[in-house]
Amino acid sequence: MNLFQSIYPTTDFPNNVVVAVAGADNKSTFQVITEALKRNAGMFRLYGDEQTLNELLLEFELEREKRIRIIPARNNQESARLAVMAVHDQKADVLMKGMIPTYTLMQEVLNKEYGLRTGELLSHVGVFSVPNREKLLFLSDAAVNPTPTISQKVSITQHAVKVAQHFQVDLPKVAVIAAIETVNPDMQATVDAAMLTQMNRRGQILDCLIDGPLALDNAVSAQAALTKEVDNEVAGRADILIMPNLEIANVLYKSLVHFAGAEVGGIITGAKAPIVVTSRSDSWETKLNALAIGMKTTETVPSRRNSYESV
Amino acid sequence: MNLFQSIYPTTDFPNNVVVAVAGADNKSTFQVITEALKRNAGMFRLYGDEQTLNELLLEFELEREKRIRIIPARNNQESARLAVMAVHDQKADVLMKGMIPTYTLMQEVLNKEYGLRTGELLSHVGVFSVPNREKLLFLSDAAVNPTPTISQKVSITQHAVKVAQHFQVDLPKVAVIAAIETVNPDMQATVDAAMLTQMNRRGQILDCLIDGPLALDNAVSAQAALTKEVDNEVAGRADILIMPNLEIANVLYKSLVHFAGAEVGGIITGAKAPIVVTSRSDSWETKLNALAIGMKTTETVPSRRNSYESV
Secondary structure (H helix, E strand, C coil), X not given: CCHHHHXXXXXXXXXXXXXXXXXXXXHXXXXXXXXXXXXXXXXXXXXXXXXXXXXXXXXXCCCCCCCEEEEECCCHHHHHHHHHHHHHCCCCCEEEECCCCHHHHHHHHCCCCCCCCCCXXXXXXXXXXXXXXXXXXXXXXXXXXXXXXXXXXXXXXXXXXXXXXXXXXXXXXEEEECCCCXXXXXXXXXXHHHHHHHHHHCCCCCCCEEEEEECHHHXXXXXXXXXXXXXXXCCCCCCEEECCCHHHHHHHHHHHHHCCCCEEEEEEECCCCCXXXXXXXXXXXXXXXXXXXXXXXXXXXXXXXXXXXXX | CCHHHHHCCXXXXXXXXXXXXXXXXXXXXXXXXXXXXXXXXXXXXXXXXXXXXXXXXXXXXXXXXXXXEEEECCCHHHHHHHHHHHHHCCXXXXXXXXXXXXXXXXXXXXXXXXXXXXXXXXXXXXXXXXXXXXXXXXXXXXXXXXXXXXXXXXXXXXXXXXXXXXXXXXXXXXXXXXXXXXXXXXXHHHHHHHHHHHHHHCCCCCCCEEEEEECHHHHHCHXXXXXXXXXXXXXXXXXXXECCCHHHHHHHHHHHHHCCCCEEEEEEECCCCCEECCCCCCXXXXXXXXXXXXXXXCCCXXXXXXXXHHC
């Protein structure tokens, strides 16, 4: 399954979503934007060095593109601040990081005055299309929370469920991963897994089916679950994998990309708008997927914006 | 690359290696042994319930097989003890776990009187053939040491190097994995990685090239290493991955098998003989691979044994 196609079956982006891009003044970001515009993406507010941005518009033959607006910024900090403020002021629906440090962007996102806090935890959700697997896989948290507490894992799970629902997975199956499938008080990952499972059964976490602890094989392989005699609706059929910590999630993320040949896109959820944060080493396809996912998970698609003027 | 073929290019097992199988009285183990015998494997000492073993010999049409000897055992504990003692007494070169708990077998392996201790740490090495990757991948430790100390990681590395050398990887490239590629005193995996790297440069760990910390992508993808500007002989070209802890190694192990479609075999090293420990949920191919790797990494292939009588 092609990830992009499962995001937008018609291959078109929604044309009424506005994306604010902090640090857009570089070729790599322009390549992604160009590809998005080819697919009828909405509108972009590009923040960065004015002269460089104008040169890039010419180079990418976008100088007449009405769906782009350029907003000059003197440095990374200002670029981040202005982009964040645009989302805060509802001039944009999605925040995207170009070539500025993630730290600089997140500092502005977390600003108490004009930032994008909602009181919710921020967490990262990766969306994967894995060869020979018939459905999408959602993974969290591979980028934001290093060692989440149980209450943070509740939020992480809820955010991942919400993202999965945007992909028409109505009652996602959530596997809470550990090294083993039994509860061991000395292994925190298994304790957290037991709690999340039971919270789900008690109605404390809704709109999904949770089971854990599950070793990775029991989570995704029906055969492995059968052999280990772990028999429930989640085991072997997981849509969402909640990982013990960032280090483990990160290794699985990279293994899926580099060994399994998976396509991936990821976003940060929990703020006032989806935040698209890609890594320098990501391919442009991965960046485009992330952007598409960010646009897809925008919860309030404002109908008032349908022309360049309103960008 | 087919893993089995890279273990034994001629498709034949060495015919002078004796394997002691604890808990052999089940179909799953017999299937593996039958396949090994088809490939000219050496000799098997099978421990377990006498009647069941004899019935299985008939069922698998092995009743005239001169390369099998049956040794009755009344229970799992005795089965494990007798198999371990056979290796201890040099009647066998490889120890293999059938359908008995790993714990029961390892208890006997660690017995001070007749066990297989050498004073070395025991560690697990997984050998993977990953689709679209041109060389084998060695992974440690996904099964024995939950949270290895730095001195244990030295042993884990040395054992993995030794196994790689059995596969004609003369100077293996060892990547020490962490979530990031910079040294951060607050992240122990990165500290350990820096130490292992420098120990290698100082000649404290020989016969390999070590670099770390490396995130998984920088370890195995030349392109990712280039983008992150990590430039050395190991980055992007790793043969061996040393993981921060068992939990992370385990997830990578299962991701390789279940998402990347890798073939795998693994053994426990550091004892007097290779120990083949497979999981109930492993396919028979995986078990056969593990057995083949165990036979291949036997360091003393005794020439004195070349007939059934000496088994």
